[in-house]
Amino acid sequence: xxxxxxxxxxxxxxxxxxxxxxxxxxxxxxxxxxxxxxxxxxxxxxxxxxxxxxxxxxxxxxxxxxxxxxxxxxxxxxxxxxxxxxxxxxxxxxxxxxxxxxxxxxxxxxxxxxxxxxxxxxxxxxxxxxxxxxxxxxxxxxxxxxxxxxxxxxxxxxxxxxxxxxxxxxxxxxxxxxxxxxxxxxxxxxxxxxxxxxxxxxxxxxxxxxxxxxxxxxxxxxxxxxxxxxxxxxxxxxxxxxxxxxxxxxxxxxxxxxxxxxxxxxxxxxxxxxxxxxxxxxxxxxxxxxxxxxxxxxxxxxxxxxxxxxxxxxxxxxxxxxxxxxxxxxxxxxxxxxxxxxxxxxxxxxxxxxxxxxxxxxxxxxxxxxxxxxxxxxxxxxxxxxxxxxxxxxxxxxxxxxxxxxxxxxxxxxxxxxxxxxxxxxxxxxxxxxxxxxxxxxxxxxxxxxxxxxxxxx
Amino acid sequence: xxxxxxxxxxxxxxxxxxxxxxxxxxxxxxxxxxxxxxxxxxxxxxxxxxxxxxxxxxxxxxxxxxxxxxxxxxxxxxxxxxxxxxxxxxxxxxxxxxxxxxxxxxxxxxxxxxxxxxxxxxxxxxxxxxxxxxxxxxxxxxxxxxxxxxxxxxxxxxxxxxxxxxxxxxxxxxxxxxxxxxxxxxxxxxxxxxxxxxxxxxxxxxxxxxxxxxxxxxxxxxxxxxxxxxxxxxxxxxxxxxxxxxxxxxxxxxxxxxxxxxxxxxxxxxxxxxxxxxxxxxxxxxxxxxxxxxxxxxxxxxxxxxxxxxxxxxxxxxxxxxxxxxxxxxxxxxxxxxxxxxxxxxxxxxxxxxxxxxxxxxxxxxxxxxxxxxxxxxxxxxxxxxxxxxxxxxxxxxxxxxxxxxxxxxxxxxxxxxxxxxxxxxxxxxxxxxxxxxxxxxxxxxxxxxxxxxxxxx
Numbered sequence: 001x002x003x004x005x006x007x008x009x010x011x012x013x014x015x016x017x018x019x020x021x022x023x024x025x026x027x028x029x030x031x032x033x034x035x036x037x038x039x040x041x042x043x044x045x046x047x048x049x050x051x052x053x054x055x056x057x058x059x060x061x062x063x064x065x066x067x068x069x070x071x072x073x074x075x076x077x078x079x080x081x082x083x084x085x086x087x088x089x090x091x092x093x094x095x096x097x098x099x100x101x102x103x104x105x106x107x108x109x110x111x112x113x114x115x116x117x118x119x120x121x122x123x124x125x126x127x128x129x130x131x132x133x134x135x136x137x138x139x140x141x142x143x144x145x146x147x148x149x150x151x152x153x154x155x156x157x158x159x160x161x162x163x164x165x166x167x168x169x170x171x172x173x174x175x176x177x178x179x180x181x182x183x184x185x186x187x188x189x190x191x192x193x194x195x196x197x198x199x200x201x202x203x204x205x206x207x208x209x210x211x212x213x214x215x216x217x218x219x220x221x222x223x224x225x226x227x228x229x230x231x232x233x234x235x236x237x238x239x240x241x242x243x244x245x246x247x248x249x250x251x252x253x254x255x256x257x258x259x260x261x262x263x264x265x266x267x268x269x270x271x272x273x274x275x276x277x278x279x280x281x282x283x284x285x286x287x288x289x290x291x292x293x294x295x296x297x298x299x300x301x302x303x304x305x306x307x308x309x310x311x312x313x314x315x316x317x318x319x320x321x322x323x324x325x326x327x328x329x330x331x332x333x334x335x336x337x338x339x340x341x342x343x344x345x346x347x348x349x350x351x352x353x354x355x356x357x358x359x360x361x362x363x364x365x366x367x368x369x370x371x372x373x374x375x376x377x378x379x380x381x382x383x384x385x386x387x388x389x390x391x392x393x394x395x396x397x398x399x400x401x402x403x404x405x406x407x408x409x410x411x412x413x414x415x416x417x418x419x420x421x422x423x424x425x426x427x428x429x430x431x432x433x434x435x436x437x438x439x440x441x442x443x444x445x446x447x448x449x450x451x452x453x454x455x456x457x458x
Numbered sequence: 459x460x461x462x463x464x465x466x467x468x469x470x471x472x473x474x475x476x477x478x479x480x481x482x483x484x485x486x487x488x489x490x491x492x493x494x495x496x497x498x499x500x501x502x503x504x505x506x507x508x509x510x511x512x513x514x515x516x517x518x519x520x521x522x523x524x525x526x527x528x529x530x531x532x533x534x535x536x537x538x539x540x541x542x543x544x545x546x547x548x549x550x551x552x553x554x555x556x557x558x559x560x561x562x563x564x565x566x567x568x569x570x571x572x573x574x575x576x577x578x579x580x581x582x583x584x585x586x587x588x589x590x591x592x593x594x595x596x597x598x599x600x601x602x603x604x605x606x607x608x609x610x611x612x613x614x615x616x617x618x619x620x621x622x623x624x625x626x627x628x629x630x631x632x633x634x635x636x637x638x639x640x641x642x643x644x645x646x647x648x649x650x651x652x653x654x655x656x657x658x659x660x661x662x663x664x665x666x667x668x669x670x671x672x673x674x675x676x677x678x679x680x681x682x683x684x685x686x687x688x689x690x691x692x693x694x695x696x697x698x699x700x701x702x703x704x705x706x707x708x709x710x711x712x713x714x715x716x717x718x719x720x721x722x723x724x725x726x727x728x729x730x731x732x733x734x735x736x737x738x739x740x741x742x743x744x745x746x747x748x749x750x751x752x753x754x755x756x757x758x759x760x761x762x763x764x765x766x767x768x769x770x771x772x773x774x775x776x777x778x779x780x781x782x783x784x785x786x787x788x789x790x791x792x793x794x795x796x797x798x799x800x801x802x803x804x805x806x807x808x809x810x811x812x813x814x815x816x817x818x819x820x821x822x823x824x825x826x827x828x829x830x831x832x833x834x835x836x837x838x839x840x841x842x843x844x845x846x847x848x849x850x851x852x853x854x855x856x857x858x859x860x861x862x863x864x865x866x867x868x869x870x871x872x873x874x875x876x877x878x879x880x881x882x883x884x885x886x887x888x889x890x891x892x893x894x895x896x897x898x899x900x901x902x903x904x905x906x907x908x909x910x911x912x913x914x915x916x
Contacts, residue, residue, distance in 0.1 A: 105696045105805035106834075128700065148645040159643050161652070162620060177892040183801040184833040185617050186870035187606040187656060188877055188888055189914055190896045194619070194652035198645060215702045238563045242586065244673050244739070281702070285743055343641040347563035375642040376564075412644035419646055431647055434635040437903065438648045444902035445895065456647055 002066040002448065006044055006087065009065035013047055013089065016057050020048040031072055031090040034083040035422035036338050036386065037396040041083050043070055043090035050095045052170065052207040058091055059205060060174035068453050069172075071201035073114060073140030077147055078339055079420025081200055085454040091205060093142055099123050100208070108165060108182050110210045113142020120211075129213040132157035135416065136325065142206040147418040148198030155374030156248040156280065157214055159416070164197050168208035172446035182210055195441070200418055201452040203445045217248070217280035221290045222314035223307030224321075225297045227273045230254075232300040234350040236275065237373050239296050241346070245289045249278035251321050252371035252378065254357070257328060260368060261320035264327030269320060270303070275373070276321040283309065321370075325381070328368040332383040335366070338392075340399045342406035343377040343415030352409060356380065356402055363398045365391065377415035404429055424458040460524040460906065464502055464545065467523035471505055471547065474515050478506040489530055489548045492541040493880035494796050494844065495854040499541050501528055501548035508553045510628065510665040516549055517663060518632035526911050527630075529659035531572060531598030535605055536797055537878025539658055543912040549663060551600055557581050558666070566623060566640050568668045571600020578669075587671040590615035593874065594783065600664040605876040606656030613832030614706040614738065615672055617874070622655050626666035630904035640668055653899070658876055659910040661903045675706070675738035679748045680772035681765030682779075683755045685731045688712075690758040692808040694733065695831050697754050699804070703747045707736035708832035709779050712815070715786060715826040719778035722785035727778060728761070733831070734779040741767065779828075783839070786826040790841040793824070796850075798857045800864035801835040801873030810867060814838065814860055821856045823849065835873035862887055882916040 013021045022028070028042035044067075047058045062069045068088025075082050084090065096112035099120060103109075104127045109120060118138045120131045133144060134151035143149075145167065150159035157163065166180035179192035196203060227233040237250055253261070253274045262269055277293060279286045286309055294305040308314050320327070329337055344352050353369060360367045360380075371378030382398060384391040403413035403426045413419075413426045428435050439457050442449075471479045480486070486500035502525075507513045520527045526546025533540055542548065554570035557578060561567075562585045567578060576596045578589045591602060592609035601607075603625065608617035615621065624638035637650035654661060685691040695708055711719070711732045720727055735751060737744045744767055752763040766772050778785070787795055802810050811827065818825045818838075829836030840856060842849040861871035861884045871877075871884045886893050897915055900907075 103803065103805060104700075106803040107699070108803065148643075148649070150643055150645075154643060158620075159645075161643070161649065162616075171895070175891055175894075177895050178890060179892055181865075181870055181888075182803040182868040183835075183864075183870050183873065184804070185606075185608055185612060185619070185801055185835065185873050187608075187617075187872045187874050188870045188881070189656070189885055189893075190661075190899060191606070191619065191649075191652045191656050192892055192895060194649045195899075198647070198649050203648075215700050217702065241565070242562075242673050244675065281743075282746070284746060285739075288740070288742060343643055345561065345564040345566065345640040346642070347561060377641075377643065406641075407639075410640040412639055412641045412646045414645045415641065415643050416645050423646070427647055430639075432636060433633055434637055434650055435647075436633075437629070437635050437650060440902040441648060441653075441899060444898040 004067045005065040006067055009061050009067040009089065010045060012061040013058060016061065017047055022046045031075060031092065032083060033075055033077065034080040036336065036392050038080055038421060041085045043084040044087045046090045046092055048092050048095055055091065055093065055170045055205050055207050056174050056176065058089065059170050062089055062450055063173055063448065066448055066450060068450050070452050071146065071205045073143030074116065074137065076137035076139045077143060077420060078417045079422035081147065081418060081420040081455060083421050085421065094140060102127065104129060106182060107213045108210055109213055110208065111141055112208060113206045114140050116140050117144065124213055128216050130216050131211060132214050133160055133163055141209050141211065145197050145206055145209055146200050150416040152249045152251060152372055154372060155250055160197055161194060163212045164193060164209060165212060166210035167193055167196050167206055169196050169204040170207055171204045172448065172451045200420060200455050202442060202456050203451060219281060219283040219286045219309055220314065221279040221286040221307055221309045222317050223277045223290055223293065223305060224317045225275050225302045225305040226270045227275065228301045230273050230353055231350040232302065233273045233275050234373065236297050236300045236302060238346055240293055243292060245293055246279050246281040246285055247277055247374060248280040250374035251276040252373040253320060253324060254369035257324050257368040257370055258320065260327035260331035261323055264330045265319050265323050267320055276318055324370055328381055328383065332366055334385065335383040336386040338382040338384060338395045339379055340402065341377060341379045341415050341417045342402055342411060342413055343375060344406050344409045344411030346376040348409045349373060349376050352405055353378065355405060359398055359401055363394050365394055365398060375415065376411065400426065419456045421454050424456060427456065427458050462525045463523040464525055467519050467525040467547065468503060470519040471503065471516060474519065475505055480504045489533060489550065490541055491533055491535065492538040494794065494850050496538055496879060499543045501542040502545045504548045504550055506550050506553055513549065513551065513628045513663050513665050514632050514634065516547065517628050520547055520908055521631055521906065524906055524908060526908050528910050529604065529663045531601030532574065532595065534595035534597045535601060535878060536875045537880035539605065539876060539878040539913060541879050543879065552598060560585065562587060564640060565671045566668055567671055568666065569599055570666060571664045572598050574598050575602065582671055586674050588674050589669060590672050591618055591621055599667050599669060603655050603664055603667055604658050608874040610707045610709060610830055612830060613708055618655055619652060621670045622651060622667060623670060624668035625651050625654050625664055627654050627662040628665055629662045630906065630909045658878060658913050660900060660914050661909060677739060677741040677744045677767055678772065679737040679744035679765055679767045680775050681735045681748055681751065681763060682775045683733050683760045683763040684728045685733065686759045688731050688811055689808040690760065691731045691733050692831065694755050694758045694760060696804055698751055701750060703751055704737050704739040704743055705735055705832060706738040709734040710829035710831040711778060711782060712827035715782050715828055716778065718785040718789035718826060719781055722788045723777050723781050725778055734776055782828055786839055786841065790824055792843065793841040794844040796840040796842060796853045797837060798860065799835060799837045799873050799875045800860055800869060800871055801833060802864050802867045802869030804834040806867045807831060807834050810863055811836065813863060817856055817859055821852050823852055823856060833873065834869065858884065877914045879912055882914060885914065885916050
């Protein structure tokens with residue numbers, strides 16, 4: 001990489017973008033996120049792009065002067081994806097927020113990258129369609145594609161990997177490529193769509209996406225059930241999978257989280273492992289499958305399975321799950337949450353969760369665990385005093401230990417948050433020799449190394 | 459690429475492989491396939507690999523002497539994937555046919571690349587599981603991953619893209635990489651699994667795969683219905699998708715194919731467009747959804763919808779679909795079939811099929827059309843006299859016209875057969891500037907260009 005000439009880049013960007021180039025500290029700070037144990041590096045400036053041509057112009061100017069480009073959607077990623085450890089320009093595409101086309105027959109939408117998932121869902125709701133991928137935040141679709149986001153209903157509808165059909169990407173030299181198409185499948189050429197999905201902006205900037213939409217289910221059933229042990233809950237999930245029950249969501253809360261929810265939402269749940277399920281289908285299917293799930297749960301020692309297809313009652317049953325994030329924060333006032341996630345084969349879930357609960361206890365830290373258990377994916381929210389460097393260090397160690405354990409079990413150090421800067425050091429432990437292949441691809445597509453440097457590739 | 463030294467490579471291979479190196483013409487010929495309008499180029503020799511170490515040794519020797527490597531499973535691909543226009547060594551991995559592990563709880567199987575889909579299904583059947591991807595042939599899983607194969611039940615279960623979780627690949631320099639893992643999802647690093655799936659052996663040789671298995675449905679319902687027009691059939695399919703009916707297969711036969719089946723199997727179907735459907739679920743769902751499909755079909759003018767959940771009756775109803783390939787060949791004795799496939803957004807299917815039927819009529823050729831209509835994917839089987847060069851030329855032109863029309867409609871020049879040598883010339887029309895990106899990746903991973911040269915990248 002040539003020596004960056006930031007001043008020259010800023011001069012060119014100021015000419016092109018005028019007051020859509022911001023260099024003030026508040027804006028720069030607002031465009032920065034880093035894991036607790038890594039230093040925050042706000043970008044040197046922020047460019048607000050309103051069009052593909054804006055993106056091309058900004059990338060070309062940065063390329064010309066060897067200045068890093070950090071793409072930015074809503075800034076809701078969690079592993080320092082928008083930190084700027086090598087400085088450079090944050091390219092904010094949140095203003096590119098138009099839904100360009102919706103095709104109800106084909107179940108596709110083509111959008112600009114700044115469209116958020118909730119905005120898209122508001123747009124397509126009246127067509128009887130919905131966009132399924134639902135990370136916690138109301139993230140932008142460009143960012144969700146870039147981090148290969150998923151969420152609670154992946155078990156039924158897949159992640160951004162399965163739900164992104166086509167992309168338009170501005171490469172590191174300003175050229176534009178279009179990948180994929182609107183057909184459901186293709187055997188034509190290298191799967192560049194899947195290469196850019198999850199590349200976290202290190203190979204280019206997404207300027208357009210075509211995503212899949214699903215028919216809104218005729219009927220939704222929500223249920224909740226407590227279990228005497230984690231293993232009992234996991235066995236129920238595995239058996240439900242074998243039966244092909246129409247589960248769209250299967251969420252697990254650990255006892256700490258349940259306790260937090262009881263306090264936060266004035267609930268009265270037994271403070272043990274709980275599963276929250278959602279079934280999608282027509283009414284007969286939902287009723288039948290809810291009953292069968294209840295029988296399975298009972299067989300495994302589950303208690304108090306309650307379920308409903310009525311909206312108000314469904315909301316009440318799922319309240320603990322919906323409030324979990326805030327409830328855990330409220331349980332530990334003054335603390336900050338450090339979120340992490342891993343994913344393992346479902347059969348290993350009980351083992352890794354048990355080992356993790358032991359690790360948490362041994363660390364002397366407080367943490368809550370919430371899982372998208374149908375996929376073997378779970379989150380640990382470690383609640384620390386942010387001003388206690390020793391606690392931050394222990395949280396980092398706990399996270400690393402969890403990552404390595406998931407990898408050793410045939411899983412991955414992140415099911416949905418991504419690698420970013422926070423987990424780049426773990427990449428070789430998971431991928432071994434394949435990291436060289438990733439590096440070769442990075443080198444081939446971004447030889448100057450200007451696209452979001454310091455992310456993914458260690 | 460350095461000048462290949464075939465003699466030196468053959469000497470080294472003979473030392474390493476003994477009588478597992480074959481240079482006789484019958485073996486070389488048996489390992490060659492090319493589209494009708496392209497010259498056949500059998501490889502210079504065939505190596506029968508029995509292990510990953512065999513593959514590494516063969517690839518290293520070929521790399522050392524700049525000799526092309528053409529990976530080979532069952533040789534059932536259709537676009538000249540195993541033709542050797544630049545000569546070189548065919549690496550036959552069909553002897554690597556062991557199922558290494560099956561995990562019923564996780565629904566995964568890890569296999570060597572020579573395991574065929576039917577062999578895997580025999581192995582897992584008693585566990586209540588099945589492997590879903592079903593191209594016509596009993597292809598090897600390594601080849602199916604390499605060509606991003608799919609088949610009739612993709613509409614429900616996905617293609618090899620969705621069903622391949624992890625790979626082991628020997629790269630062009632003999633290094634081994636492992637991609638992916640057994641977890642259902644991951645946001646960790648570039649998606650190399652999806653890069654090698656569909657790379658047609660141009661980036662490396664697959665030596666191990668982990669694939670997804672699905673629970674065998676409790677109940678399967680099969681049905682058939684005739685339609686007055688193609689458009690009526692397609693509208694029925696689109697509406698069924700909106701209703702979320704549990705369709706696992708939706709196959710379309712055009713009137714020519716139906717006529718062929720009537721003659722071949724002594725059936726009495728009206729010689730018009732037909733849909734063959736299959737529903738998977740529990741008995742109540744299958745019965746309910748079959749009834750709803752029947753109502754939809756009726757609304758669109760469909761006639762004589764018949765369906766059953768009884769195995770013998772299901773086989774009878776689907777006989778025309780099962781026999782279609784042979785029936786069409788029998789309808790045109792002495793002719794050879796040239797198969798091609800494209801895929802478009804489902805909403806465009808009626809239009810492109812109608813236009814294609816016109817093109818076929820204008821070409822003076824005979825052709826039959828069969829579609830995996832739930833995905834917008836269809837096959838044209840052009841029946842020509844193989845000794846008539848003018849007919850071969852017209853078939854090539856008809857195919858190209860079809861490819862370009864599918865691309866112009868937002869689709870792809872191949873839904874499941876792949877690019878191989880046969881469609882490499884069309885790649886730029888579909889992918890534009892992105893072909894340069896594909897070439898950059900090829901160059902990064904195989905700088906000497908020895909892996910299956912002449913395929914995919916024009």
